[in-house]
Amino acid sequence: MVANESLPHPGREDIELTAVLFALSDEARLALVRQLQAGPLDMVDCSALGPEVPKSTRSHQVKVLREAGVIVSELHGRNRRLTLRREDIDARFPGLLESVLPE
Amino acid sequence: MVANESLPHPGREDIELTAVLFALSDEARLALVRQLQAGPLDMVDCSALGPEVPKSTRSHQVKVLREAGVIVSELHGRNRRLTLRREDIDARFPGLLESVLPE
């Protein structure tokens, strides 16, 4: 398995509410999503997960959000660019992000 | 510890978002909360948790929702009456329930 391959993301229709809620039920992941509100961010610049956190742990947290369909993780240069899937989540569960993320 | 004692419920201000999201991130618990949308229900009448589920398991599921502040569980005769804390959740996280429960 090559790190380069584009990682699997669920299609919009495959996003499950319980998976989204679970992904957001963790302080660190919620903080990351909140940070992504302002726009896409390279993983390395995401301070939300904490500076002291090993990269394998960070990778895991991002994976949970990605597999739940909350974020997109694309290869961008030698970084991963993380993007909140706002339109998809809004389409599937209108009002959810608005209620969970601060204004 | 007596079963009769009123069980601990967090005050409105102590309800934490991550705990609520976690409580709702389980299909059975989510189904129960959806059932409670229509109004309070005695625990014994809650079909959402499934009919084959042992009572200790049901008690545990209800506990998670109660401790998260999602529902109130009051002694009502020899039953437990479950009530969705709609006002409290709405006050703390406006729009959340509306987005998570079907219209």
Add this chain to the structure above:
DNA sequence: ACCATAGTTCGATAATAGTTGAACCGTCTG
């Protein structure tokens, strides 16, 4: 071409959560 960077994956371990039977407790009904 080399090396540093950013990140994934794997494997092990720790921590948390779920499931269930058994024992128990109040309340209601007869």
Add this chain to the structure above:
DNA sequence: CAGACGGTTCAACTATTATCGAACTATGGT
């Protein structure tokens, strides 16, 4: 007042999730 009923709690077990080091891999810069 003796059941039956509806639940809670406990303890043991299982299952899922989190954490993190180590090995590995593209990529970009020099």
